[in-house]
Amino acid sequence: MKRSRTGTAVAATLALPLALISSACSTARGAAPQGGRVIQVVAAENFWGSIASQIGGKHVHVVSIIANPNTDPHSYEPTASDARAIAGAQLVIENGIGYDPWIARLLAAGSSTQAALNVGSVVGVADGGNPHRWYNPADVQMVISRLVTDYGKLDPADKVYFARQRAWFDRIGLKSYHALITKIRQKYGGTPVGASESIFAMLAPALGLRLITPYSFLKAISEGGEVTAADKQTIDNQIRHRLIKIYVYNSQNVTPDVRAQLSEAKAEHIPVATITETLAPPQASYQAWQVRQLVGIEAALALAAGQ
Numbered sequence: 001m002k003r004s005r006t007g008t009a010v011a012a013t014l015a016l017p018l019a020l021i022s023s024a025c026s027t028a029r030g031a032a033p034q035g036g037r038v039i040q041v042v043a044a045e046n047f048w049g050s051i052a053s054q055i056g057g058k059h060v061h062v063v064s065i066i067a068n069p070n071t072d073p074h075s076y077e078p079t080a081s082d083a084r085a086i087a088g089a090q091l092v093i094e095n096g097i098g099y100d101p102w103i104a105r106l107l108a109a110g111s112s113t114q115a116a117l118n119v120g121s122v123v124g125v126a127d128g129g130n131p132h133r134w135y136n137p138a139d140v141q142m143v144i145s146r147l148v149t150d151y152g153k154l155d156p157a158d159k160v161y162f163a164r165q166r167a168w169f170d171r172i173g174l175k176s177y178h179a180l181i182t183k184i185r186q187k188y189g190g191t192p193v194g195a196s197e198s199i200f201a202m203l204a205p206a207l208g209l210r211l212i213t214p215y216s217f218l219k220a221i222s223e224g225g226e227v228t229a230a231d232k233q234t235i236d237n238q239i240r241h242r243l244i245k246i247y248v249y250n251s252q253n254v255t256p257d258v259r260a261q262l263s264e265a266k267a268e269h270i271p272v273a274t275i276t277e278t279l280a281p282p283q284a285s286y287q288a289w290q291v292r293q294l295v296g297i298e299a300a301l302a303l304a305a306g307q
Helices: 046-059 080-087 102-108 120-122 137-154 156-173 175-188 199-207 217-222 229-240 256-267 287-305
Strands: 039-045 060-066 093-095 117-119 192-195 247-250 270-277
Touching: 046 060, 046 080, 046 093, 046 137, 046 156, 046 175, 060 080, 060 120, 080 120, 080 287, 093 102, 093 199, 102 117, 102 120, 117 137, 137 175, 137 247, 137 270, 156 229, 175 287, 192 199, 199 217, 199 270, 217 229, 229 256, 229 287, 247 256, 256 270, 270 287
Parallel strands: 039 060, 039 093, 093 117, 192 247, 247 270
Antiparallel strands: none
16 A cells, blocks of 8 residues: 655666557457457456456456556545446456455445455455555466456356456466566575565565565555554664665655665665556556566576675
């Protein structure tokens, strides 16, 4: 959850292959077929919208409400056009877990027959848990499975098509994403790392990295809470004594505490990697965005290993 902003999202330093760019707010892999069934989908956030669009392909039209990287999904105030979009949708995708509570209010005013996909419910995480499930590869797979099921219920004639879309997405769309996760885990598994907030607590285990930053600090920064003096002292000690090999921070949420840690890490020559909470750039596909960040994390780990 983004609470403290310091400007627009910082783009990763490496170039992004154009082939990986796709809109998160429209149909994927071609226009809708003439006379074919097109499911109207609204996603609260564009990272889920990108995935929903690619799984649905030519048989869905996806609109993502949160697409601006400077918008906090938790405190977002929906507009009249958002309400109309949700009212006209056949499927609404919400993150849940306390991340986008405004969606529930709009759904309550919609049709009782309207389908809703709540990510928290799908992955079995209640309010109060870490909401950043799009950074957990296993949870992403669970959401993809649910999308295929929901699309099949809304458009039974195209069940086989949606299954093929999923196969394409896993085999082709996420190929580089899966490969980088495996490569980092095999090469750098067990490496102690630090981070600025709880987004990275979702990804670090998949990468085999040992995140040693106190979770209470990660959660406080993520949710805009108070950071304890004890946590600050622990992190200062980790950086000063180089107990972490790299520091990973969310460039969309740089608080004074995070800024101080970045300065300390750089002073100790600890490599820094950047991640963001929402798609950066906003028009990137989910996989292009994630691959770009994984490349940056891998580069930081390689630099640390060579020191």
